[in-house]
Amino acid sequence: MIRFNKVSKIYPGQKRAALDSIDLEIDKGEFVFLVGASGSGKSTFLRLILREVQPTSGQVFVAGKEINRLANWKVPKLRRQIGTVFQDFRLLPNKTVTENVAFALEVIGRSKEDIKELVPETLDMVGLDGKGHRYPEELSGGEQQRVAIARAFVNRPMLLIADEPTGNLDPATSVGIMKLLDRINRTETTVLMSTHDSSIVDQMRKRVIELSEGRIVRDEARGIYGYQN
Amino acid sequence: MSAIFSELRASLTRNTSMTISLVVTMSVSLMLASLGMLLNAQADRTEQYFGDRLQLQVNLCTKNSPAATCIGGAATDDQKAAVRQALSDNPEVKSFTVRSPQENFAQASELLGQSETGRQQLATLGPDSFPESYFVTLKNPQEFDGVMSQVSGMDGVGNVNSLRDLLGPLFEMLDKLQWAAIATSVLLIIAAILQVSNTIRMTAHARRREIGIMRLVGASSWHIQMPFVLESLIAALASALLAAIGMAAFMWFVVYGYLRDTLGRITTWVRWEDAFVVMGWTTLLAVLLALIPTLVMTRKYLDV
Numbered sequence: 001m002i003r004f005n006k007v008s009k010i011y012p013g014q015k016r017a018a019l020d021s022i023d024l025e026i027d028k029g030e031f032v033f034l035v036g037a038s039g040s041g042k043s044t045f046l047r048l049i050l051r052e053v054q055p056t057s058g059q060v061f062v063a064g065k066e067i068n069r070l071a072n073w074k075v076p077k078l079r080r081q082i083g084t085v086f087q088d089f090r091l092l093p094n095k096t097v098t099e100n101v102a103f104a105l106e107v108i109g110r111s112k113e114d115i116k117e118l119v120p121e122t123l124d125m126v127g128l129d130g131k132g133h134r135y136p137e138e139l140s141g142g143e144q145q146r147v148a149i150a151r152a153f154v155n156r157p158m159l160l161i162a163d164e165p166t167g168n169l170d171p172a173t174s175v176g177i178m179k180l181l182d183r184i185n186r187t188e189t190t191v192l193m194s195t196h197d198s199s200i201v202d203q204m205r206k207r208v209i210e211l212s213e214g215r216i217v218r219d220e221a222r223g224i225y226g227y228q229n
Numbered sequence: 230m231s232a233i234f235s236e237l238r239a240s241l242t243r244n245t246s247m248t249i250s251l252v253v254t255m256s257v258s259l260m261l262a263s264l265g266m267l268l269n270a271q272a273d274r275t276e277q278y279f280g281d282r283l284q285l286q287v288n289l290c291t292k293n294s295p296a297a298t299c300i301g302g303a304a305t306d307d308q309k310a311a312v313r314q315a316l317s318d319n320p321e322v323k324s325f326t327v328r329s330p331q332e333n334f335a336q337a338s339e340l341l342g343q344s345e346t347g348r349q350q351l352a353t354l355g356p357d358s359f360p361e362s363y364f365v366t367l368k369n370p371q372e373f374d375g376v377m378s379q380v381s382g383m384d385g386v387g388n389v390n391s392l393r394d395l396l397g398p399l400f401e402m403l404d405k406l407q408w409a410a411i412a413t414s415v416l417l418i419i420a421a422i423l424q425v426s427n428t429i430r431m432t433a434h435a436r437r438r439e440i441g442i443m444r445l446v447g448a449s450s451w452h453i454q455m456p457f458v459l460e461s462l463i464a465a466l467a468s469a470l471l472a473a474i475g476m477a478a479f480m481w482f483v484v485y486g487y488l489r490d491t492l493g494r495i496t497t498w499v500r501w502e503d504a505f506v507v508m509g510w511t512t513l514l515a516v517l518l519a520l521i522p523t524l525v526m527t528r529k530y531l532d533v
Contacts, residue, residue, distance in 0.1 A: 050445070073450065080447035092439060103439075107448035155446070 001159060001190045002026040002049060007058035009044050011214075016046040020214040021058070026207075028158070031185045032196040033201050034227060036211035038039035042194040045211065046161050049192070050082060051075050063158060074204055080108055083152030083160040083189075089144045091136040097123065097147050098132035104151045113183065122154045142173035146180065153184055160184055162193040166200060173198060198225035234455040236416070236439075240432060248460070251424050252467045255515065258417030259472035263511040265410035268505040269478070272403045275496040280376055284392045285373050287312065287363040287380050289328075294360070294387040301384070308385025309361065315383065316365060318435065321375050325365040333359040340497055343489040353365070418518060425464075425522040429457055433530040440531055446486065454527045458520065465519035469512040476511070480504045 004024040010017045019041045026032055034042050047053045048060050051067050060068050067078055091100050098119055105115045123132055126146040136144055139144060145165060152160055162181060166174035178200055185191045195201060201208060208223030209216060218226065241248060289309060290299030304312075316325050327337075334356040341347030367373055373391055381389045433440065444451050480501060488498050 009344045076444075076447040076448070076449045082447075084445050090438065090442060092442070103442065104446040108446060109449075109452070142478060151442075151446070217464055 001028045001030070001063060002192070003059075003061040004048075005059040005061070007048065007060055009041075009048065009053065010056045017056075017214045019048070019055075019211075022214075022216060024209070024216065024219070026190060028190055029185070029188045031182070031191045031204070031206040032193070032205055032223075033204070033208045033209065033223070034192060035196070035201065035208060040211040041214040042211055043163070044214075046163055046192070046194060049159075049161065050084065051078060076108075080155060081158050083149075083155070083157040085145070085148050085152050085160065085162040085165045087164040088169055089136070089141075089148045089168075091144055091151075093136050096133050096135055097128060097139070097150075100136070101150045101154050102145055104154055108155070110155075118154050119150075122150045125177075125183075126150045126153075140173070141169050142176055145169060145173075145177055149177070149180060149184070153189070157189065159190045159192065162191065164195055164197075165193065166195065166197050171199065175203075178204065186208045201225040232486060233452065233455045233459070236498070237459045238464075239379055240436070240456055240460055243435060244428065244432060244460070247428050248464055251421070251428055251464050252471065253318045254424055254469035255418065255464065255518065256423045256471035256475070257474070258414050258421050259468055259511050260475040261410050261414035261417060261425050261513055262514060263472055263476050264416055264479070266507045266510055267479075267504065268403055268407040268410060269469050270507065272400065272407065274499055274503070275399065275403065278336065285365040285376060287316075287325075288360040288387045288390070289362070290387045291358055291360045293358060296387050298382065298386050304361065304385035304387075308383070312363065312380060312383055312386060315380060316363060316376075319376055319379060321368055321372060323366045323368045325363045326392065328362045328364065329431050330359040330361055331356055333362060343498065344491070352354050410508070421518055422522045425461060425519055426526045429461075429523060429526040430530055432457065442466075454524070454530055457527045457531075458523055461519035461523040462516065465515040469508075469515035472511050472515070473508045476504055476508055490510045 002025070004022045007019055007022045008017050009019040020043070034045060036042050044053065048055060049062055049067075051070060053069055059066050060077065063081060065078070070078060073221070092103065095103060101119045101122060102115050105118065110118075120129075120132065126149055128143065128146050128150065131139070131143065136147065139147065145168075145207060149160075149162075149165070165181070166177055169177060174197060181191055181193065182204070184205070205222045208218065208220050208225070210218035210226065289312065290296065290302065292303045294303075313327075316322050337354075337359065338351055341351050365376060367376065377389050380386055381449065440453060480499075484498050492498075525531035
């Protein structure tokens with residue numbers, strides 16, 4: 001699903017590499033935690049997969065395609081296969097829950113019929129059945145993150161990237177979100193999640209990749225958080 | 230498509246005051262640009278009427294000509310032949326064309342027919358009062374003295390006009406007005422372009438969250454740009470419409486309501502068909518003015 005081949009990234013004006021010669025493979029259907037201190041290269045790693053930045057050297061493959069060689073006009077097609085969830089939810093405050101989720105399908109030109117079918121189905125799946133008419137500000141943090149997950153998953157992507165999705169949530173709510181991500185993972189969707197939440201990583205016992213100063217310092221199949229803030 | 234239109238509607242509602250100010254600036258600049266183009270059309274009309282401004286116009290005698298060379302009344306066939314021969318033989322003459330009295334009458338009818346008094350005069354004069362004329366193109370337009378002095382003394386020649394002298398000030402005035410209108414409109418067009426860019430920058434900032442999500446979920450570049458392009462296009466077409474209304478008002482009140490009646494004898498004035506051509510060009514200009522900065526700026530600010 002994802003393969004990094006000697007990937008390095010040095011941002012303009014920086015001396016130190018944000019990522020330094022990364023070799024890595026993530027298979028289809030895996031659930032992977034990406035851990036490491038702030039500035040360890042987690043965000044750069046995720047941005048490279050989304051083709052938001054280009055590597056300074058090396059190759060990045062997503063779903064068999066070398067995406068650093070992808071023409072600009074093909075990038076949207078790549079992103080349609082990847083769902084993304086952020087710590088700050090990034091919902092549109094002037095749209096209802098249903099509209100927020102439908103927006104992701106409307107802007108890629110999906111038909112009204114598809115939208116009518118997929119949006120309620122996805123809201124039901126994330127546990128927001130009956131809350132479609134509410135606005136984000138009327139929801140709790142956990143519910144807002146569920147809307148963001150619904151929006152990321154509504155187009156049934158092959159890969160779901162979650163950038164510290166529980167960072168703004170209390171532990172009990174975080175558990176609910178993790179259960180949801182685990183459920184999505186069981187639909188054969190690869191989940192790649194960066195986090196600082198040790199208890200979640202320790203409970204889930206999934207693959208853990210630890211980054212430090214742009215290098216992979218640990219890659220365990222059923223790992224624990226291990227790293228202390 | 231409905232998503233694009235709903236974005237467009239939201240954007241227009243959010244930016245009403247900015248869109249209005251853009252339309253106002255753009256329509257004023259387009260009005261000036263179209264005035265410049267209309268003046269250009271006017272110069273063409275004037276040139277068409279008077280012929281090439283570098284020519285000499287040799288008018289033969291009519292039955293009423295007061296010149297000493299017209300004592301015998303209207304020019305005879307022999308006199309006409311002699312004048313033609315002289316023009317053909319003169320080494321300074323490049324070519325010449327003949328305009329019959331009937332053709333001159335028709336030309337005058339076009340000019341004088343623009344006003345009521347002119348039409349009355351035409352009825353009094355009749356075609357006989359108009360001379361046969363030779364429009365002489367010189368090899369070197371600056372050196373018309375030789376030809377002028379040669380033919381002006383010949384029997385049967387009523388008068389010789391240098392159209393360059395006659396029309397110089399008129400053309401000069403038209404040229405100056407045209408350049409003044411164009412220069413002012415260029416300044417205003419720059420203002421309009423900057424305003425389009427500003428509007429896009431502010432809209433892009435106001436909509437950064439939507440745009441960020443659109444990029445993230447894989448909306449295509451054109452899908453992200455389209456509401457901006459449509460918004461600019463609507464502003465451009467509204468501006469072009471206002472400029473066209475301004476142009477129509479100018480034609481109605483100034484050209485048809487005043488110039489053709491009161492200054493009808495100077496030249497033939499621009500007509501509705503000229504104004505419609507100008508309106509077409511203005512609309513095209515408006516669309517380009519809006520689209521080019523929009524496409525450039527959306528690429529810059531939306532990172533598409």
